[in-house]
Amino acid sequence: MQRTRRTPLSQTPVASSGDTPDRDPGAQPENAEPADTSSAGSASLTEPSSTEPPLTEASAGESSAESGPGQDEPAGSVPGQRSSLRLPLLFGLLGLLVIGLDQLTKVLALRNLEPGEPVDLVGSLLRLNLIRNPGAAFSLGSDYTPVIAVIQISVAIAVVYLARRLGSTGWTLAFGFLFGGAVGNIIDRIFREPSPFHGHVVDFLQLPHWAIFNVADMAVTTAAILMVVQTLRGIRLDGTREVKATHE
Template sequence: MQRTRRTPLSDSQSSRPPGDAEDLTEPADSSSAGSPSSPAPAGDRSSERGDGSLDERTPEGAELADVVAADAAPPRHPRPRLIALFAIVGLLVLGLDQLTKVLALQHLTPGEPVNVIGSLLRFNLIRNPGAAFSLGSDFTPVISAIQITVALGVIWLSRRVGSAGWAVAFGLLFGGAVGNITDRIFREPSPFHGHVVDFLQTPNWAIFNVADMAVTSAAALLVIQTLRGIRLDGTKDVGSKPMDTDTSTTAEPKPGAE
């Protein structure tokens, strides 16, 4: 029987206990060794990066990225139909205001009111040298300059309109302002000192005209658009809401439960 010759162990290996022997075998491939370059499982991906920002691949990160992109986007130019809507509303208000004033001057007499719907609505012709509620009667030129400034400002802002609501509101405001400006420039007693024709009267309210109705309606519509969060360019404000970056919680075992 032939005896097998063994190779003597080194001192470091011979002094090591058998149970602590080091496994010198290498993994078959990099994926089995769990190398850092291997992708993490889908269930282990976190919505938060190491720097605290949200990953755009997660739903929370995608939503935040959309909000930031919407805020950073340049204002959209108005569509031709919105510009046409603004112009049509403004011209209709201006034409209706001037037509009703002409009819009021032809068929009504100052100081002789005419009941239309009982005491709820009556025609009562007056000439107003001031602003609303006959205020500022001694500052007619100043009021005229303010109204002209408002009309020019509406035209300038209408270039950025991106919503039908804003287009209608600006059209009402423009038509009402220009309607009263026309009276102050072309009616007696002199240019920029002209008196505005008012003829609509309701209980416990000052006498007004169609232009005043349009300006009041425009103010109400602008408030509604603001409360709805719709900006001038048509974009909508998105309220910030807190987002939980870590929704997974580990349930602690109850006392006595195994």
């Protein structure tokens, strides 16, 4: 009987090229132990873990939130910056509008009206009656025209100074009307006859049982009403609201 030659257990039979799939020549056998890379001085075969996590939509949203309106951003591209300029522009434009309308109506009144010759505009409810007022409302303080002028200039300066803190549309409107009305009458005090700081204010609007006034006076009155409304609503200049403590 013919004896067959057995393959030792320690040896792995070599497969034919037709039975074994292609394998990377540098790959290790499946049953081979990993080499001692520390003793060989070679780099580790495992990839080092990244110290920075991958950027996800959540982390991207957080990073964009951190660089929001509170951070320094280019001018003209930040919505918060445009909104921060809205109130100062509203204040300035409203003040200039009141000044322009006041001076225009005074020029028209001087050209078309004569003192002591009132003209009925809306029946007896509203008349055009031209006077020159050296004092304040109701012709009070006629002998203190320079003092009144200094007070009005101080009010205009204070309004401009406090306007930097404006954060409320209501207060911005009030300050715009107040500034325009004060400056409108200041122009009369300084530039009209008889002399600088002694000039008489041009008044020409008359209501029954009320002092004769002008557009600047109307603006100051409107400003006072808006200030009272904002105060009663508990809204401060910066737009915050006063919180009243409740006692149980």
